[in-house]
Structures are given as structure tokens and as C-alpha cells.
Amino acid sequence: MSEIREGQIQEENERAGVTRRGALRGLAGLAAGAAATVLVGGCSNSAAATGTKSAPVIPDGERWSEDGDVVTNVQRIVSPMRGCEDGHQPGVMGSQQNVQAVAFNMITEDRDKVIKLLKEWTTAAENMCAGYPVKEPDAKKYSAPKDTGEAYDLGAAGLTISFGLGATFFQTSDGKDRYGLASIKPEKLDAAMRKFPGDYLEDAECGGDLFLLIAAEDPKVCFHAMRNMVRIAYGKASIKWNKVGYYHTISPEGYAHADRDLFGFRDGTTAPDPGTEEGAKIWDECAWIAADDDPNGKLYAGGTYMMWRAFNMKFESWDEQTLQEQERVIGRTKLEGIPLSGGDDESAEPDLKATDADGNALIDPRSHIACFRSYLNESGHYMCRWGWNWSNGIDGLGQLQGGMYTGGMARDPEKDFYQYMDRWRDCDLTDYFKFTGSAVWLMLPGLKSDQEYIGQQLFEATA
Template sequence: MSRRGLLGIAGAGLVALGASAATGYAVGRPAAEPAPASRSYPITGAHQTGISTPAQDRLHFATFDLLTEDRDDVVELLRTWTAAADRMMRGLPAGELGPSSGPYDAPPDDTGETEDLDASHLTITFGFGPSFFEGADGAARFGLDGRKPALLADLPHFPADALEDARCGGDIAVQACADDPQVAVHAIRNLARLAFGTASVRWSQLGYGRTSTTSTSQSTPRNLFGFKDGTANIKAEEPAALEDHVWVQPEDSASDPGAAWLAGGSYLVARRIRMTIETWDRSSLREQETITGRTKGSGAPLSGGDEHTEPDFTVTGRGDVPLIDPASHVALAHPSANGGARMLRRGYNYTDGSDGLGRLDAGLFFLCYVRDPATQYIPLQNTLARDDLLSEYLRHTGSGLWAVPPGLPAGSTTGGTDGAYVGQTLFEA
């Protein structure tokens, strides 16, 4: 096991960040040879990276609560974070001096654990929650009266939710994805360091083994139940689908004036879903496939074909019983059962050790991006929580919704008072 493979066991530095556990990264792997600089993404573009970008294998997700009510402090934090994210996504230290230079009697401006590593396809994605715009008393924060999108509201309590307050919400969400877990953790660690005095970590989650494919160049992964997941996910190579289902459009502000600044952005839904692993593992293969609606081996729908064959819910078998159970996950989650609504999923497996009864605290850290959470996510989750056969094996323990601003204009520079920053369209439009 490499030193970075041990990160999930050691959990070094994560206690201070309030991470629940790091065992999700306890996966051995040989040390990789240095990769070329091309393993990096630019921070500029019409949309933030980390959404339709090909999904990496590792995740460190964190939410922050602001400790200030001063608008200038928030803008300065966003400027600082954007400049640091720009550098780290290019494989550079978070600060210009780096971890081993600068004043000897002052803390370094980078923590140093990625000094010998490349960018590892790091993407850092930022989003603003409902509490970013309004306090508990409903009063606007940071002079953002009339700037909160109507669609940006706390998700409702769905049937059978077992939410833990310590795993819900947050003023700002930051999603760091990379091919190397140490690179993803380094990103969140340094953003938390730079936020000292202005924002603090509310909760965080480590993820491994992506559970969706966001590019046709990627094979379909498996979730911890052993089934292929995300077969029909929206792909980066589907620009029309992205426009229809993921990116907020300028015309959306006609019905939601508060969302005018969000054109080119999206809405991020996060759900921490614990799986009752031990109960599932004692279920028969027949039952597992009936509940899922797909074969466990190939991932093909039970109506026939291969993994990518469109399910046929009209095909029946013995006694005219549908081959795909109408209450199976595939049947209820299919766009045809949800008014054609689709979403871009970007979830990860997680394993946070065991509970006091020796059961794995493991499951799916569900992430999805949608243009309209009120029509694309909330009705679907209500249906799944109420009718899905799979829901018996799931328990939702964490939740949140954030508005994800658009990307930075091409050619933008970051840093200083003149640099572009994430959220600029919100504060300066």
C-alpha cells in the first residue's frame, strides 16, 4: 500500500476539517509515475469544471458556514479561493511561495502534501446554499436582496429520511474531484486554511469509486450493491441534453428573476445514502435483480439486450408478469416515468468505518446537477422513497442543495482586486 493509499486509514489532517471518517480511501494502489502537465483542467470556461467534466475516481466534498456578515469579507474570500483553486488545478501550490519557502517564522502558504504530485485532473466546484442568501430570520445577507433564486430552497423531508443535522446544509459547498485522493484532500484542506476567520467547515465527506459515468469514454462503474450504476446518465458528449437538463438558461430568469446571475450555472443536489450492506448481502440474486431491474453481471435490463439496451417495460414473462417489476429501481427512476426529466449524476461510493454493532457505515454519496430541482429531482425522490423496492435497503442521512455559479470567462486571470472570481456574476451584476 502506497503512502497515499494509507490516507484513508490515517485520516491525517481531516479531524480538524470535521470529516466524519476517511476509510473510504483505504484502497491500496502502487505509486504512480509523474504524469504530464496535460492532466489538468483550466478554471475558465462557460461552466465550472467538475460537472460535465469526465468523472474522476476520488472525491472530497465539504460545506462551509460563513462566520461574517460583511459583504466585502465574503467577496475577498471568493477571490482568494478562486486564485488558489486556479493554482491547484494547474498542479501548483495553493500560494505563490509554496510549502517550503517564505518567511521562516510564518506558516507556509501551502500545506505541502502534493509537492511531488501532478494536478491529477483536479476540479474544484463551488456552490451557494439557501443560507448563503438569507439568515435564520429570513433577512437577506450580504446585500443580496432579490438575488436568491426561487428554486434555491432547502429540500423537503422525504419519506423515510433519517437526516442528521451535522450532515446537512451549509452556506457554501465545495466539491473537489481528482484521480488521486491526496490531491482532492489537499484542495479542501488548503481552502479551509485560507478561510480561517471567515468561514469554517460544517461537514465533509470522502468518496471513492465513482458511481456514474459522465463521458462516453468511460466504462460504467458499480455501486456497493455490486450493480452497474449510471448507465443512462447524461454524458458530456450530449450538449443538447446538457442545455435542456443541466445548465440554467438566460430565459429561466423570466419566471425567476433572482436567478438571472445563474445563467450558465446549475443546481447541485447532495444526498448521503447509507446502504444496509449486511441485509442486502443475505438477499438472493433473484431478489437483488428484481429490486434493481437489471442483471447483476452485464447490467442489461431484465427485458433483454445488453447494458445499454433501453428497458422495455411492456415485456412480460410467465403468467403475463412484467419482466421488469413496475416497482423496481429502473422502472421508477426511468425518464419515461418522470415526465422525461433527466439529471447529470456524479456520485461516489463511501465507507466510513463501522458502527457500534459492527455494521459497515457505507453507501452512496449521491451528487447530481439539474437545471430545475423542483421538477427534476424532488418529484423523483418522493416517488423512489415511497414506492421503490430498493428503498428498503437505503437510509438517507445527509442532504443539501446549492446554486452553482457559471464559470469564469475565457482568458480571465485570477488573484488581486482585478481578477475574476467564482460568484462574480452574483455580486457584481
Template sequence: MGETKHAVSRRGLLGAGGLLALGGAAGATAGYFGGTSAAGAEHRVHAEAYRGATQAGIITPAQDQLVMAAFNVTTTKRDELQALLREWSTAAEQMTGGELVGGEPEENPLAPPRDTGEAWGYDPAGLTITFGYGASLFVDAQGTDRFGLKDRMPAVLAAGVPKFPKDALQADKSDGDIVVQICGNDAQVCVHALHNLARIGFGRAALRWSQVGYGRTSSTSKSQDTPRNLFGYKDGTNNIKSEDSADELARHLWVQSGDDPAAEWLAGGTFLVARRIRMLLEIWDRQTLADQNDFMGRSKRYGAPLSVANPRNADEFVTPDFAAVGPDRQPAIPDNAHIRIVHPSMNNGVRMLRRGYNYTDGNDSLGRLSAGLFFIAFVRDPRTQFYPVLLKMTKHDALTEYLQHQASGLYAVPPGVGRTGRFPGEALFG
């Protein structure tokens, strides 16, 4: 089996011939394939199409694992930047399709392999790779037009992200020229993708920051259960879903032609907002259950809004009644409860597609968990859909006492490459 495994691509192993050849040795190769059980095989084998009108990894049903990273472009040449984006896009299409980067493995023992190999034989695991461009790709800190793209810079990026009260942002963990969101249902498949993109980019782009996430904190499909965040509450109950109408998605998610005349290349794309939010778990854990419920505005067990007097599991999706009062004649959902602050009905109806993940980065010098939420949202225009909501949170949300925003990023996410495109955002370059 050893020679056979190293002579075929990942996709080849999943083809009819490959599966037949492996059928008699399933037990011997279970570890090699990551220990996939029969019940979970479809979950892991599934491959997401890389090409399409929009990039995968946005309305794609949220996967279990995240590896997100931002790169600084180190080349000063426009043609080298374009070449890098083409090579990254080619590699992304191969990896999401279950293939090795570069196709068949390099047989020359004196040459570096074209694929780093740690996902050799692994299933695609629903891998998606989504690219976005930050303001610094267009102009540097001095306002210099780096690659002749300044005139096509979206106004949203040019305006930048406002500063919010209590921000404690770390510059080296924020921003970046190009962001790559890698999601999948196998952590090693996700890390493999970043490893290879970083290897391909050597000499033209350097890794600025990266973040590993697990346990999605939102659902992007009605077929998915609502997950829980590290405070123990169901998160993202009212999230935009892929099954929402085209009109609803156009209103809240996709940039429309005419939104920004200077950035027509972005029509059909979206904006990605990222925030690394540390959750002060040890302080939160000392609060009573009643206080925790009041801070969140939902039942911890059922996820139902506190306006439901005797909640059950089925009540999670009940519309909150913000006028309801409790036995003490006080609002059933407190005025500073999280869901009251962020609910669309309290924010001119604006919505966002959330795609965040929990993270745990060990502990700090005091022995406290360094953990929290890596918040990701896709929106048509963060100036109306995200900034006002976050500002309200920082001023009025009871949860603010238990959160610390440590990093931030804003990126323009171009539409998909389509059937014949070479890389996302190709129209940006004319």
C-alpha cells in the same frame, strides 16, 4: 534533488525542463510522485482548465476520487466574503493547474508556508474544484438578509428541499452556506485542496461538514465504463454525458436566461443536489440474486435490463422494455424495480447529470459497515427533475427498504469565471 524539489512549483516540475532534469532519476523519485506507473501517467498528469464558460467538475469526465465539503461563512462583512471568494478562486486555479498555493514556496522559516505542502511534487491528477452557494448564504434562519443578496436569491433555493418519507437527516451533515466539490484521480491531491481552502478561510468561514468518496458511481463521458455501486450493480447507465447535444444539456442541465428573473446571474450555471445515502449492506447481502435483480431491474453481472432474456455485456445500454413479460406472464421488469421507477420514460422525460461516489466511514456500534452512496446530481431545476423522482422512489421503489437518507444539500452553482473573472458567481454581487 532535495533542494531542487523545494525550489519549483508543481507545474514547474511538469514542464519540459523539469521532466528532462528528472529523466535520469525516475526510479529514485517514483515514491515522491505517488508511484505513478508509465501506463497511468497521462491519467494523473492531466490538468483540467479552471477557467471556462461553465465550472469544471460538472460535465468533466468523472474522476476516481471525491472530497466534498460545506462551509459556514463566519464573517458578517460583504467585502470580506468577496475577498474570501477571490482568494479561494485564485488558490483553486493554482491547485488545478498543478501549482503550489501562493506560487513559489515561502522561504522565510519564521513565517507559515503559503501552501500546506502535502501535494508538493504531485501531478495535478485531473483535479477540479467546483463552488456552489446554499440558501443560508442569502438569508439566515430568521430571514435576515446577511450580505445584501436576498433579492438575488434563486427561487429554487428560497423554496428549499421538501421533506421526504423515511428521511433521517442529520442537520450537522447537511446544507451549508458554500459547498466545494473537489474531484481528482489522487486522493491526497483532493484532500490537499480542501486543507488549503479551509486554511485560507480561517476567521471568515468554518468547515460545516466534509465527505470523502471513492469509486465514482456514474460516468459523465461515453469514453468511460459504467462503474458499480456497493450493492454490486452498474450505476448510472442512462446518465447525461458530456457528448450529449447542446440542446439536450440546455434542456436538462444548464439554467437558462429567463428561468428566474431575480437570479439572472445564475444563467449558464446549474443546481447541485447532494444526498448522503447509507446502504444497508448486511441486509442486502442476504437477499437472493433473483430478488436483487428484481429490486434493481437489471442483471447484476451484465447490467442489462431484465427485459433482455439472455443478456450479454453488450446489452447494458439496451432500452428497457417495460411492457415485456417473463415466462410466468408477470412483468419482466417488476413494477417496483428501481429502473422502472426512475427511468426518464416513466418521469416525463426528465434527466439529471449524476456524479455520485461510494463512501465508507468505518463501522457503527453494531459492527456494520457505515457505507453507501454520496449522491450528487446537477440539474437545471430540481423541482421538476429531482424531487418528483425521489418522492416516487420513497413510495414505490423496492430499493427503499435497503437505503437510509442521512444528509441533504441544495446549492446554486454559478457559471465559470471565464477568461477575466475573479470568482464564480461574481455577478451575484453586482
């Protein structure tokens, strides 16, 4: 990025009085933390991508309220991927309005070509996350454009592109060391999760070698980033699956509640917010990999294991249930999201031991809240997660197709995720879900200011 543009962004930030938490209040995500400001706190563009000089075309207009708290133009949100002081990729924590999740199978067996791909991806991602085209546009009429062009006018719109590696990137299922990385494969990186209740997994929706989690406040910006990253990968990696999801639309006034899932209940009310002091502590304890977690932990410190899950919701069956039955299955009131044990709002602590006058449990032991809260109470392990809704017309029987994509971030997959998933066997909500997609990813640490490309430390360690 040019020094002139860097100075412009910094000057605009200072003039706007941007604060990280202020921007998050404006974006108000379920577990926000990466949906970011014009320049996210803790990050810097001091060593941004090279090869682009044209500034993004962004409509004139105010970005923030007078006190600098509220986002009024989401196109102007910029979340740089380089130089984050906390060591984490910004998009791992976020809940922007739109997501494109893409898993790739590697085609090339050439280590140098893999490094080349990561370099090209890194440059393109930095440019797009800053609101620039993939590469400098040109006027050559007889060659393919370097950028597909559909997002030229839209700004960055909070775009984040996060990179993950599957176990088969390090070593194939038959033991082949593909790129000289097998010796540093993280011990807790599983090729696949074990089977859980409700699993009807389809191979076409599971696993992969490489993963990109692309999220933005504008759906076209999100699609544009996905499309161009796929173009760059041509001949080196091919798409195994691509999932498109959405979150609720933000408003200038913000949104102070957990989002509702497609069953109409508030989802993720207990998910720790990494943007708060308490939430950040929980993420440190349960999500972020520490240097001493693995023999090669220094290479992955600041990253996390992401447990990707995709599931279908059985809308027709759910919609036939009475309100009382729906609330019993969830363990909360549908309108306010208050635990059935009582409280002022959705943030109230559920009392799993509370009973009515006849001694009956106010929160059914087989409810969603009881099954999952009981593990937290027993273990002290939180699930750090986000979720995007999805919908895609009807199936051959005329039934609605939709559900949720979730990512559970875990420092220890067994304790911080698998033990939670085992609880589905005792949960009545399982009758209304069908899990079809599953994958385990090592989400790499954030891109450092002195790194040329994401994941560089892995290849240098095995040179």
C-alpha cells in the same frame, strides 16, 4: 500563471495531439465531462491565476498513447477553471476518482470580507488546478509555509474545485439579508429539500451557506486542495460537514461501462454524458440554468442547481438476499447490467411492458429501474447526476458503514429532481437505503476570462 508556463502547456498539448473526447475515453467516467485533458477543450488559461511562478514538479514520462487518446499519467491531467467557453464550472460534470465535498457556515457578516475570501479562494483554486502550489513557496524559516506541501510533487491530477452557494448565503432563515444579495436570490433555490421516502436526515450532514466540490484523480491532491481552502477560510467561514468519497480506479485502456455501486450493480447507466452531442443537449434541457429561467437568470446562466444527497447502504440485509431477489429489486442482471426485459448489454432500453409466457412482468414495477424509468418515460425529464462511493469502517453494532454521495444537477429542481425522489416511495430498494445528508446548492457559472473571482457578477449587480 507566467507566460512561459502558459506557452509550455500549449506546446505540450499540441505535441501530444490531445483531444477532449480522447482523454475522456481514457478516463472513462460514469458521466464524465470534467475529468479533462492536459488542457480541457473549451477552456483556456489565458488569464490564469497570478501570484505563482514555480512550475509543478511532475515526474518525467509519457502522458498519452501514441495516438493521443489514452492517459498514461494521471498526474499530468490539467483542468483549468477559467475561461470555459460553455460557461460551466468543469467539476460540476465530472467523476474523478476522489472527492472531498465541504459545506461551510459563514462566520463573518462583513460583505467585503466575503469578497476577499472569494478572491483568495479563486486564486488558490486556479493555482492548484493548474498543478501549482497555493502561493509561491519561500524559504522563510520563522513563518508558516504558504502551502501545506503534501502535493508539491504530484501535479494537478485532474483537480477541479467547484463553488456553490446555499439559500442561506443570500438570506438567513429568519429573513436577514446577510450581504446585500437577498434581492437577487434565485427563485428556485430552496433552503432545504422537502422530505422524501427513506429520509433519516441528520442536521450535521445537511445544508450550509457555501459549498466546495473538490475532485481529483489522486487522493492526496484532493485532500491537499480541501485542506488549503479550509485554511484560507479561517475566521470567515467554518466547516459544517466534510464528505470523502471514491470512484473506481482508471486504467490506461479506459473503462467502457458505468461504474458499479457497493451493492455490485452498475449505476448510472442512463445518466446522460455531457461530453456527447446527445448528452450535451439533455444537459442543456434539464441541467443548465438559462438566462430566462429567473428574473436574475443572466447572473446564473450556465450554472445549475445541485441536489446533494448522502445515504448509507444496509449491506448486511442486502447480502442476505438471493441473486434472483437482488436482480428483481434492481431490475437488471448483476453481472452484465442488462435490463431483465433483455438486450445485448447495459445500454439496452428497458421494456417496462415486457412479460413472460405467464403474463408476469419481466421487470418488477417496484424495481429501481421501473420506478425511475417510468418518470422519465412520462415526463421526458432526465436526471443528470454523478455518484461517489464512500466507506468508513463499522458502527457500534459492528455493521459496515458505507454508501454513496450523489449530486443531481437540475435546471428546475421540482421537475428534474424532486419528482424523481418521490418515486422512492414505490421502490423496494428503499428498504436497503438510509438517506442521512441533503443540501441544495446553486453551482455558479464558470469563471470567465475577464473575472477576478468566482461569483463576482453577484456582488457587482448589488453594489
